[in-house]
Amino acid sequence: GQRGGAGPARAMAAAPAVAGAALALYFISHIPITALIDLQPLLPAGIAPRALTDLLQQYATSFRDPLMLQPPEWFKAFIYCEAFLQLPFFPIAAYAFLKGGCRWIRTPAIIYSTHVATTLFAILAHILFHDFSKAEHAGPQTLRERLALLSIYLPYLLIPLLLLFTMLCNPHYKHVEKRKRK
Numbered sequence: 065g066q067r068g069g070a071g072p073a074r075a076m077a078a079a080p081a082v083a084g085a086a087l088a089l090y091f092i093s094h095i096p097i098t099a100l101i102d103l104q105p106l107l108p109a110g111i112a113p114r115a116l117t118d119l120l121q122q123y124a125t126s127f128r129d130p131l132m133l134q135p136p137e138w139f140k141a142f143i144y145c146e147a148f149l150q151l152p153f154f155p156i157a158a159y160a161f162l163k164g165g166c167r168w169i170r171t172p173a174i175i176y177s178t179h180v181a182t183t184l185f186a187i188l189a190h191i192l193f194h195d196f197s198k199a200e201h202a203g204p205q206t207l208r209e210r211l212a213l214l215s216i217y218l219p220y221l222l223i224p225l226l227l228l229f230t231m232l233c234n235p236h237y238k239h240v241e242k243r244k245r246k
Contacts, residue, residue, distance in 0.1 A: 080236065084161040090223055091158040098151050105135045106143055127213050130201035131187070139190075142183045150176065170237045177228035184221035188214060 104112050124133045131139050160169035191213050196203025204210040231237050
């Protein structure tokens with residue numbers, strides 16, 4: 065009897081905490097990925113430890129991702145954005161979502177998610193439609209190879225879109241506290 069109503073109410077109350085923890089994990093996991101792997105194309109040769117360059121090489125070969133081995137200038141611009149805009153944001157966002165209830169994250173999260181979604185649309189279009197046959201490093205040739213590479217990048221579009229949707233539609237984040245005027 066009485067227990068039946070408590071379960072759904074408790075689940076509803078836990079949902080934002082679970083979503084916040086998932087978003088925090090997303091941002092925390094981004095810090096080492098960005099610092100150790102994604103920024104390598106910007107570094108002079110020989111600066112990154114051999115184990116990390118080998119890891120990047122293995123990834124790029126396995127998934128036929130020439131963008132990470134020999135990035136075009138437009139892709140390098142996205143990596144610079146990742147280094148100087150996104151990387152500083154990751155620990156801030158992780159903190160806000162771990163702490164929970166931080167309405168101040170709304171505007172930065174909207175900026176982050178729209179920026180990342182925009183860059184990912186360009187990257188995904190390149191993966192799907194670019195002719196990689198003349199690339200120095202092997203790119204995807206078949207639809208299956210393109211879809212495999214797409215599957216690596218796709219979460220980095222979907223999670224920011226989910227974040228954007230949350231910031232725009234969740235009543236918790238839509239509510240803006242009115243400041244007292246003196």
